[in-house]
Amino acid sequence: MTKHTYVCARTVLETPSSFEDNMTMNQFCLAILKCYNAWTDAPPNVFFFASQKIMSFRAYVSVKVVYTAITQVAFPRFWRNWWYWNTTEDRLLTYVKKTATEGEPASVLAAVEKYNRDYEWTIMLEPDKTKKLEEVVKEASPEVCLEMGCYIGCSALAIGAQLPPGGRLITTEIDPRIADIARQLISFAGLDQVITVCTVKAEDLIQALRSDYSVDKLDFVFLDHFKQLYHPDLKRLEANHLLRKGTVVMADNTVMPGAPDFLEYVETSDKYKTERFEFTMPVFNELDAMTVSVYTKDY
C-alpha cells in the first residue's frame, strides 16, 4: 500500500504538461488515470469484463478502457467544446491549416497526427497503423478503392497519397458535419480530385457503387466504420460482385473493440487469404489488430 501511495504521488507530480492553455483538466484526468493504473496494477486486469454485449455486438471491454475513454477523451473534450464553443474536429482543422503546407498530403497527415498525439486524442488511425496501411496500398497499387468510415480523412489521405496515377478512392462518413471537415482537409492536401467523400451509410454506398460511381470491381477496400457492420458489409460487397481475384480487403480494430464475426469469417473462409498485424493501442494500452485479406475467387 505504501508503495502504491508513493507511485500514485510520483505519477501526479510527473504528469507532463503539454497542452498550452487548456491542459489543466487533461492533466488532472491523466493524473487520476495514472493513479488508477498504479493501484490496479497489483492484481492486473481485476476489472476485466469479457464478452460484453455493447451496441448489440460482442466486444471485449475492460473498465480500464471505459475509464480511460471517459477521463482522457470524453471529459476533456466536453470541457474544451464548452470552453471554445466548437468541436475537436474544428480545432484539428484549424491547427492543420495553420501548421501544415497546403497541397502536401504528407505534411497534412503529419499535422493531423501531431494534433492527435500532443493535444486531443481522436478515433483516427494511429501512426503505426497508418504506416501499415500506406505499405499495403503501395504494394497493391490499386486503381479503384473503397473506404467505409472516413471520419476526418486521416486514412483516406494515407490511401489517396499512395495511389498510382488515375487511381481513385471513394470513402463514406455517416456524420455530415465530420464529412465536411474531411472534405476540407482533403482539399487542403490537394487530393480532392483523387478522393470522393460521400455522406451515406456504407451499405447504401455499396449498392450505389456501380450505378453512381461507375465501379465494376474494387481493387482495395478499407473497413474502419462500426465494427458490427464489417461482416455484413463485406458480404454485401461479395453479393454485389464488387470483389475480384486479388482484391485486398483491409480492416482496422478487428480485436479491440473487435469485429469477431468478421475476423472468424476472413480467417476461416477459403475465399480469403488473411494475415493479422498486431498493434498496441496508445492511450488505452490494449492489444488490437489490423487484418489484410486477399480475395481468392473469381466471382
Ligand SMILES: C[S@@+](CC[C@H](N)C(=O)[O-])C[C@H]1O[C@@H](n2cnc3c(N)ncnc32)[C@H](O)[C@@H]1O
Ligand atoms: C474509427 S472512425 C474512422 C477513422 C478514419 N478511418 C481515420 O483513420 O481517420 C469510424 C467512422 O465511421 C463512421 N461510420 C460508422 N458507421 C458508418 C456507416 N455505416 N457508414 C459510414 N460511416 C460510418 C463514424 O461516424 C466514424 O466517424
